[in-house]
Amino acid sequence: MKIIVVGGGKVGTALCRSLVYENHDVILIEENESVLKRVTRHHDIMGIVGNGANFKILEQADVNNCDIFIAITDKDEVNMISAVLAKRMGAKETIVRVRNPEYSNAYFKDKNFLGFSLVVNPELLAARYIANTVDFPNALSVEHFVNGRVMLMEFKIFDGSKLCKMSLTQFRKKFGNLVICAIERDGEILIPDGDATLETGDKIFVTGTRVEMILFHNFVKSKIVKNMMVIGAGKTAYYLLNILKNTNINVKVIESKKERAEIFSQEFPNVHVVHGDGTAKSVLLEESVDSFDAVATLTGVDEENIITSMFIETLGVAKNITKVNRTSLLEIIDTKQFSTIITPKSIAVDSMMHFIRGRKNAQDSHLEAMHHVANGRIETLQFEIREGNKMVGKSLSELKFKNNLLIAAIIRKGRTIFPTGNDVLQVGDKIVVVTLLKNITNINDLLVR
Numbered sequence: 001m002k003i004i005v006v007g008g009g010k011v012g013t014a015l016c017r018s019l020v021y022e023n024h025d026v027i028l029i030e031e032n033e034s035v036l037k038r039v040t041r042h043h044d045i046m047g048i049v050g051n052g053a054n055f056k057i058l059e060q061a062d063v064n065n066c067d068i069f070i071a072i073t074d075k076d077e078v079n080m081i082s083a084v085l086a087k088r089m090g091a092k093e094t095i096v097r098v099r100n101p102e103y104s105n106a107y108f109k110d111k112n113f114l115g116f117s118l119v120v121n122p123e124l125l126a127a128r129y130i131a132n133t134v135d136f137p138n139a140l141s142v143e144h145f146v147n148g149r150v151m152l153m154e155f156k157i158f159d160g161s162k163l164c165k166m167s168l169t170q171f172r173k174k175f176g177n178l179v180i181c182a183i184e185r186d187g188e189i190l191i192p193d194g195d196a197t198l199e200t201g202d203k204i205f206v207t208g209t210r211v212e213m214i215l216f217h218n219f220v221k222s223k224i225v226k227n228m229m230v231i232g233a234g235k236t237a238y239y240l241l242n243i244l245k246n247t248n249i250n251v252k253v254i255e256s257k258k259e260r261a262e263i264f265s266q267e268f269p270n271v272h273v274v275h276g277d278g279t280a281k282s283v284l285l286e287e288s289v290d291s292f293d294a295v296a297t298l299t300g301v302d303e304e305n306i307i308t309s310m311f312i313e314t315l316g317v318a319k320n321i322t323k324v325n326r327t328s329l330l331e332i333i334d335t336k337q338f339s340t341i342i343t344p345k346s347i348a349v350d351s352m353m354h355f356i357r358g359r360k361n362a363q364d365s366h367l368e369a370m371h372h373v374a375n376g377r378i379e380t381l382q383f384e385i386r387e388g389n390k391m392v393g394k395s396l397s398e399l400k401f402k403n404n405l406l407i408a409a410i411i412r413k414g415r416t417i418f419p420t421g422n423d424v425l426q427v428g429d430k431i432v433v434v435t436l437l438k439n440i441t442n443i444n445d446l447l448v449r
Contacts, residue, residue: 001359004029004066004091006052006082007073008039010325011097011122014349015072016043019356022439027061053082055089064090068356072097072120072348084114093117093359095352101238118355122348127239129347130321133340134228134249134294136213137319138220140203140340143371145382145432146411151213152181152380152434154373155220157202163220169194177418178208178216181406181434182378189377189436191404205373207408207432209416223318225249225293231278231308232299233260236323236344240296241268254278254287279308294319302326313339327375346376357441367441368430380408381433383443385425391443397421400448405435 001024005012008030016039019026026045029052030036040047050057052071063069069091071079076098083094095118098104104124132142139153157163163171168180172194183192184203190196198204206216226249230237233255244251245268252272255261261275276283279299289295295317297305302324309322320339327343354370369382385391391399396407396419410417411430417423425431433446440446 001025001067001356002062002065003027003068003070003356004058004061004063004086006030006069006071006079007097008032008035009072009074010345011072011348013039014327014345015070015352016045018349018353020045022353022357022441024356029057029061051078051082053078053085055085058082058086058089066091068093068095068117068359070095070352076100076103080114080116083116087115093355095120095355097122097348099123099235101235104239118352120348120351121239122344123235124239125347125351126236126323126342126344127243129342130236130240130296130340131243133321133342134225134244134319136217137223137225137294138217141373143373143380145369145380145409146416146430148210149411149414149416150207150409150432151210152205152207152371152373152408152432153213153217154203154205157198157200157204159200161200161220163198163204164200165197167195167197168192171198175208175216176212177416178206178212179406179408179418180204181207181408182374182436184374189374191406191434191436203374205378205434207434208418223293225319227252227292228294228296229254229287229289229292231295231297231305232323233257233264233273234298234300236298237296238264238267240298241271245270252287252292254283279304281311284308284311290315290317292317294321296321296323298323346372367443377436379433379435379438379440381435381440383431383433385427385429385431385443387427389425389427389443391425391447392427393424395422395424399425401446402437402448404437405433405446408432408434 003024004027006029008028020043028047033049036047036049048061063086069086071082073079079096083096087094094116096116097120099121136142141154143152182205183190228249228251230253233253253264254274254276256277258275261273265273295312297308299305305322309320312320323342325345350372358367366384368384371380407419409432410419
């Protein structure tokens with residue numbers, strides 16, 4: 001597909017990388033010439049220097065023949081204006097990044113009076129992700145499928161765990177329909193068979209219904225978050241506090257800028273807001289950081305978040321959440337030290353790539369959800385099987401699936417099935433797939449051809 005991207009920042013660069021990897025025809029519009037040259041040279045795409053809200057620039061990019069127009073500069077208003085203009089000029093679909101909380105109202109979210117195909121807010125998506133992990137503090141990550149009916153959680157097996165040395169066959173007998181769909185061991189990812197045995201240090205990815213996953217979560221270790229510290233009063237913290245205000249969690253916020261601290265204090269009267277440097281050891285100890293069930297380090301500086309979280313980890317805080325936007329940093333730090341790492345950029349790119357893959361799909365199958373876990377090495381996909389799909393009426397054992405994938409669940413008329421080889425696929429089934437394969441745009445891509 002022909003895709004125009006406006007804005008070559010962190011999200012724009014990551015998105016261009018994913019689009020090129022999936023063989024799309026990409027044009028990047030960026031005002032900063034040095035940024036444009038760096039991105040276009042690195043990813044071998046076309047580039048135009050200029051303002052994405054400029055009619056002549058969009059004409060030069062041939063926007064009238066564009067399949068998807070994506071505006072993700074750091075200015076919400078520019079994104080909205082350029083997307084409206086692109087739509088009027090002939091772009092088939094428009095995606096915009098809108099981050100300002102002032103625009104998170106019904107007209108933008110529900111009524112969508114400007115007619116965007118997709119509105120992406122990285123900070124809001126990150127806040128929802130953090131709220132999910134706080135709901136399940138034993139899990140390193142939490143994903144939802146089929147409107148929450150099926151969940152995928154990541155756990156680490158520590159020394160002395162009741163799961164250690166348990167085979168997957170024993171696991172299935174003990175936990176019924178729960179499925180371990182992937183194991184990360186010594187940096188390697190594998191889709192296991194029933195003979196695999198769980199070892200100390202493994203990270204396991206478990207899928208099941210919400211009720212079963214809650215019970216398993218509590219089996220791993222009974223832990224709930226009653227009080228939480230948030231370091232940094234930025235946009236992510238703002239959205240997170242709006243979500244948590246409907247819970248019983250007591251929250252303390254530490255913010256170094258006096259003006260931001262005052263704004264949060266007025267906006268959230270039930271939250272204890274402290275004006276201070278939350279990355280300073282003396283301030284953290286003074287505020288009794290070690291007494292909190294969970295700490296989320298959400299400043300705008302990745303290095304400060306990482307170093308602060310490393311210190312918090314040494315204090316034995318049960319749930320340590322770290323925001324890191326530069327994924328390159330994850331390649332040089334020991335991520336084993338951190339409970340949960342949240343990357344808003346990657347979550348936003350996932351959201352957009354899910355939309356783009358959905359538009360690329362054939363008529364007989366529909367990609368309804370897509371998430372990346374294990375730092376992008378595992379893809380979890382949700383498809384709907386439509387009339388005419390060649391899988392209809394065949395059992396899973398009859399179908400020749402590629403290696404390194406697992407059909408984790410089938411949802412049929414609201415009922416969740418954790419399948420065996422004897423289960424037969426039907427029209428209307430929603431299937432959840434866990435795979436190490438990349439660039440899966442259609443359910444038929446799962447089959448050996």
